[in-house]
Amino acid sequence: MNKEQKDINIVHLPDPGKILDIQPLDYPNPYDYKKLHRHDYFEIILVQKGKGEQLIDFTKHTMSKGDIFIIYPGQVHLMDRKNTQGIVLQFRKNAFEYIQPIRHHNFYNKQTKLTTDIGLFTHLYDLTERIKALYHNRANISSITRQKAFSYLQIILISLIELQQDTEHGTQEQMMLSRYISLITDHIREVKKVAEYAEIMNCSPDKLNQVCKKGLGKTALEMIHEELIMETRRLLLLQEMSLKEIAFELNFDSPGNFTSFVKSKTGLTPGQLQETVLEIYN
Numbered sequence: 036m037n038k039e040q041k042d043i044n045i046v047h048l049p050d051p052g053k054i055l056d057i058q059p060l061d062y063p064n065p066y067d068y069k070k071l072h073r074h075d076y077f078e079i080i081l082v083q084k085g086k087g088e089q090l091i092d093f094t095k096h097t098m099s100k101g102d103i104f105i106i107y108p109g110q111v112h113l114m115d116r117k118n119t120q121g122i123v124l125q126f127r128k129n130a131f132e133y134i135q136p137i138r139h140h141n142f143y144n145k146q147t148k149l150t151t152d153i154g155l156f157t158h159l160y161d162l163t164e165r166i167k168a169l170y171h172n173r174a175n176i177s178s179i180t181r182q183k184a185f186s187y188l189q190i191i192l193i194s195l196i197e198l199q200q201d202t203e204h205g206t207q208e209q210m211m212l213s214r215y216i217s218l219i220t221d222h223i224r225e226v227k228k229v230a231e232y233a234e235i236m237n238c239s240p241d242k243l244n245q246v247c248k249k250g251l252g253k254t255a256l257e258m259i260h261e262e263l264i265m266e267t268r269r270l271l272l273l274q275e276m277s278l279k280e281i282a283f284e285l286n287f288d289s290p291g292n293f294t295s296f297v298k299s300k301t302g303l304t305p306g307q308l309q310e311t312v313l314e315i316y317n
Contacts (some may be wrong), residue, residue, distance in 0.1 A: 058240050079191070082121040086119060
């Protein structure tokens with residue numbers, strides 16, 4: 036990893052309590068958007084008019100009317116908005132808890148830039164505006180309103196998945212990272228060691244770690260732990276198992292080890308985490 040990559044800042048959504056946010060493309064960013072950075076959240080950018088450029092994982096893309104961009108958490112990003120206008124849909128990875136069966140790995144290393152016909156673009160833009168209207172000037176919104184917003188988000192994401200081609204795109208390292216993300220998403224309950232995933236992928240743990248750091252700024256183990264917390268949150272949301280049963284479902288040696296892991300990663304006990312996950316439906 037070169038010095039330029041090491042100096043890339045991590046950017047967070049400003050409101051820690053918000054899973055989903057909508058902003059105009061020319062909004063005053065709370066961070067220095069003129070420097071290379073990584074988001075810890077998804078961004079979907081819909082360009083309504085004008086022209087600009089952006090760098091995603093060091094690949095330059097032009098921006099023009101009707102373009103749609105998907106930036107995955109951890110990807111290197113830099114945008115020169117010039118005179119572009121449009122809308123930015125921002126959401127945390129845990130949004131996927133509420134819009135299953137769509138999974139977050141569907142949006143890494145397919146097509147970063149999408150272009151569609153004006154009819155579908157207008158439809159997606161309208162859905163994004165509807166989400167914005169639901170949240171506009173509301174300190175607190177009802178659970179029904181939140182679910183409505185996530186339903187709109189689900190339609191948008193399904194449409195984007197349909198637009199993406201099935202063939203892989205990108206470098207060999209990008210495709211390797213894409214496969215790793217998919218594997219840990221599908222096997223996190225049973226497989227929790229980097230060495231085991233490296234064996235499945237026929238590569239060394241060091242190589243896998245290098246690819247993860249370069250592509251998303253995280254170690255391979257950090258990505259496993261992140262996915263394990265995601266799966267924990269999903270099971271807590273379903274309320275089909277006790278905390279003890281969840282611990283054993285995720286193959287922890289004991290409920291105590293499960294509690295220690297969750298608290299070390301979230302600052303909350305499993306019970307407290309469940310309260311925050313269920314809050315959206317209260």
